[in-house]
Amino acid sequence: xxxxxxxxxxxxxxxxxxxxxxxxxxxxxxxxxxxxxxxxxxxxxxxxxxxxxxxxxxxxxxxxxxxxxxxxxxxxxxxxxxxxxxxxxxxxxxxxxxxxxxxxxxxxxxxxxxxxxxxxxxxxxxxxxxxxxxxxxxxxxxxxxxxxxxxxxxxxxxxxxxxxxxxxxxxxxxxxxxxxxxxxxxxxxxxxxxxxxxxxxxxxxxxxxxxxxxxxxxxxxxxxxxxxxxxxxxxxxxxxxxxxxxxxxxxxxxxxxxxxxxxxxxxxxxxxxxxxxxxxxxxxxxxxxxxxxxxxxxxxxxxxxxxxxxxxxxxxxxxxxxxxxxxxxxxxxxxxxxxxxxxxxxxxxxxxxxxxxxxxxxxxxxxxxxxxxxxxxxxxxxxxxxxxxxxxxxxxxxxxxxxxxxxxxxxxxxxxxxxxxxxxxxxxxxxxxxxxxxxxxxxxxxxxxxxxxxxxxxxxxxxxxxxxxxxxxxxxxxxxxxxxxxxxxxxxxxxxxxxxxxxxxxxxxxxxxxxxxxxxxxxxxxxxxxxxxxxxxxxxxxxxxxxxxxxxxxxxxxxxxxxxxxxx
Amino acid sequence: xxxxxxxxxxxxxxxxxxxxxxxxxxxxxxxxxxxxxxxxxxxxxxxxxxxxxxxxxxxxxxxxxxxxxxxxxxxxxxxxxxxxxxxxx
Numbered sequence: 106x107x108x109x110x111x112x113x114x115x116x117x118x119x120x121x122x123x124x125x126x127x128x129x130x131x132x133x134x135x136x137x138x139x140x141x142x143x144x145x146x147x148x149x150x151x152x153x154x155x156x157x158x159x160x161x162x163x164x165x166x167x168x169x170x171x172x173x174x175x176x177x178x179x180x181x182x183x184x185x186x187x188x189x190x191x192x193x194x195x196x197x198x199x200x201x202x203x204x205x206x207x208x209x210x211x212x213x214x215x216x217x218x219x220x221x222x223x224x225x226x227x228x229x230x231x232x233x234x235x236x237x238x239x240x241x242x243x244x245x246x247x248x249x250x251x252x253x254x255x256x257x258x259x260x261x262x263x264x265x266x267x268x269x270x271x272x273x274x275x276x277x278x279x280x281x282x283x284x285x286x287x288x289x290x291x292x293x294x295x296x297x298x299x300x301x302x303x304x305x306x307x308x309x310x311x312x313x314x315x316x317x318x319x320x321x322x323x324x325x326x327x328x329x330x331x332x333x334x335x336x337x338x339x340x341x342x343x344x345x346x347x348x349x350x351x352x353x354x355x356x357x358x359x360x361x362x363x364x365x366x367x368x369x370x371x372x373x374x375x376x377x378x379x380x381x382x383x384x385x386x387x388x389x390x391x392x393x394x395x396x397x398x399x400x401x402x403x404x405x406x407x408x409x410x411x412x413x414x415x416x417x418x419x420x421x422x423x424x425x426x427x428x429x430x431x432x433x434x435x436x437x438x439x440x441x442x443x444x445x446x447x448x449x450x451x452x453x454x455x456x457x458x459x460x461x462x463x464x465x466x467x468x469x470x471x472x473x474x475x476x477x478x479x480x481x482x483x484x485x486x487x488x489x490x491x492x493x494x495x496x497x498x499x500x501x502x503x504x505x506x507x508x509x510x511x512x513x514x515x516x517x518x519x520x521x522x523x524x525x526x527x528x529x530x531x532x533x534x535x536x537x538x539x540x541x542x543x544x545x546x547x548x549x550x551x552x553x554x555x556x557x558x559x560x561x562x563x564x565x566x567x568x569x570x571x572x573x574x575x576x577x578x579x580x581x582x583x584x585x586x587x588x589x590x591x592x593x594x595x596x597x598x599x600x601x602x603x604x605x606x607x608x609x610x611x612x613x614x615x616x617x618x619x620x621x622x623x624x625x626x627x628x629x630x631x632x633x634x635x636x637x638x639x640x641x642x643x644x645x646x647x648x649x650x651x652x653x654x655x656x657x658x659x660x661x662x663x664x665x666x667x668x669x670x671x672x673x
Numbered sequence: 674x675x676x677x678x679x680x681x682x683x684x685x686x687x688x689x690x691x692x693x694x695x696x697x698x699x700x701x702x703x704x705x706x707x708x709x710x711x712x713x714x715x716x717x718x719x720x721x722x723x724x725x726x727x728x729x730x731x732x733x734x735x736x737x738x739x740x741x742x743x744x745x746x747x748x749x750x751x752x753x754x755x756x757x758x759x760x761x762x
Contacts, residue, residue, distance in 0.1 A: 176727060
């Protein structure tokens with residue numbers, strides 16, 4: 106069978122599974138819709154969290170970014186895994202003990218203030234919409250490249266699938282679909298990685314393969330060869346970085362703390378039975394994530410080596426089929442500047458003019474074709490990319506719908522709304538969110554790449570300090586938390602806005618404060634938030650006794666049973 | 674349980690968290706970033722050690738840290754009879 110047929114089979118089969126699960130796991134109460142009845146097994150929740158977290162960016166883009174950035178790509182590897190340690194040690198067990206439905210619930214109750222609640226809702230909505238637009242776009246790209254439909258139709262099909270299981274099943278449907286999606290995406294990631302590792306290094310495990318010798322009998326280590334090639338072509342050595350140390354530090358920290366503050370990840374820990382399960386579930390989640398995250402840098406090194414071998418100084422006329430396929434999508438571009446018919450692919454440090462542009466997002470998708478793997482592997486990768494994008498989109502849509510039906514309607518505007526009314530609102534809000542996400546998928550705003558930095562910066566500078574201070578200090582009060590969040594937000598938004606939107610032409614190392622890029626400024630925003638919160642709280646009245654009592658209770662795991670009504 | 678028990682439980686928890694986060698920062702910010710160049714002079718197979726910590730070692734350590742935390746906290750829960758399996762449902 107050809108690539109198109111295999112893709113159709115793989116994608117069709119995986120979609121049939123998701124829909125089957127959707128029908129089987131319909132939600133009947135708000136408890137089931139928001140937190141799957143709070144009785145998800147920790148291993149199941151770990152798997153669902155892994156799929157929830159690993160988006161189109163992790164699956165499709167990350168290895169490609171690392172392939173071109175080398176050591177500098179480590180910020181994503183450490184940043185997007187290290188946050189789980191913070192989540193497991195500082196957040197998940199305590200929020201589970203608190204036992205409500207959402208992050209704004211915690212912020213609003215702990216700081217006994219609807220202002221704090223609304224600030225949290227606005228941040229949650231902003232972060233989630235930013236993310237979900239990128240996911241729908243990813244769905245569209247995979248469809249258009251592999252199934253030959255246009256991006257709009259691809260997005261519509263994706264919307265239909267997500268709509269079915271998110272609106273019917275709420276958190277319950279999403280949880281079990283995410284488990285299936287994790288299985289699809291990890292299988293789809295590992296199969297080509299293992300194939301390529303065997304081809305290049307003769308080692309089964311990619312994690313070991315990229316530290317092995319190249320299997321051509323030369324006895325040269327892959328990374329040494331890659332360092333040699335990239336240096337020779339003027340890209341700089343693969344294993345050393347070009348960013349400043351302080352910037353690498355700031356970006357890594359902002360990503361770690363942003364991860365620990367993302368509402369769609371935190372909310373997954375509300376779905377397990379008790380505090381003990383919340384802790385172990387965070388461990389399972391990171392273990393499942395680590396399988397992909399330790400494979401990605403290996404895939405990156407293999408892909409870079411394969412690419413250089415295939416294209417560098419080779420005649421344009423003899424390029425394989427994948428080259429022209431991606432050329433027609435505009436993601437690969439070749440201009441023969443010196444007219445010699447060969448492809449000169451060189452970096453900024455080289456004297457030879459570069460003739461090739463490659464979009465880094467295509468590395469994972471094109472990798473199986475570059476390595477000449479069987480057609481079914483190519484189809485599998487397409488299904489995996491869709492699983493990664495859809496699972497993350499669903500988790501985000503749930504946060505959006507819960508923010509509207511629960512945090513705003515039930516907790517602020519209409520406290521007397523009935524259970525049925527709230528459930529209906531949640532479904533309508535989820536449906537509405539799917540439509541908005543689809544719209545952004547078809548008409549992507551030009552600023553998507555820019556706002557991702559903003560999403561992590563916001564999560565780091567707003568939620569994380571408010572939550573951690575709320576658990577670890579009894580003294581923290583409304584005035585401290587709100588002024589901390591506002592100061593952290595203004596600082597971070599101001600810095601990113603200045604360089605990304607107002608003065609993009611000034612966005613260079615020389616102009617950055619201490620050489621910290623807008624991507625890393627969330628780490629500083631977090632420190633600003635902490636400092637302002639502590640100073641303001643120490644000069645204002647301590648929180649009332651019952652709030653201090655609440656903090657005492659959150660710290661002890663006993664009697665962590667559902668703090669809310671759960672109907673079977 | 675008494676207030677002293679609650680206090681001791683919490684202080685032990687804080688001590689675990691402090692030690693584990695110190696290791697967390699050492700492998701990532703320390704070995705993977707600040708000390709990456711000196712460590713790169715040490716080689717394990719085809720890997721320079723600093724590069725390995727940045728792209729592999731720190732992630733394995735993160736998983737291990739959570740596993741250790743889970744084990745320590747489960748033991749602490751048993752010692753202070755905090756286990757909530759039977760309660761609250």
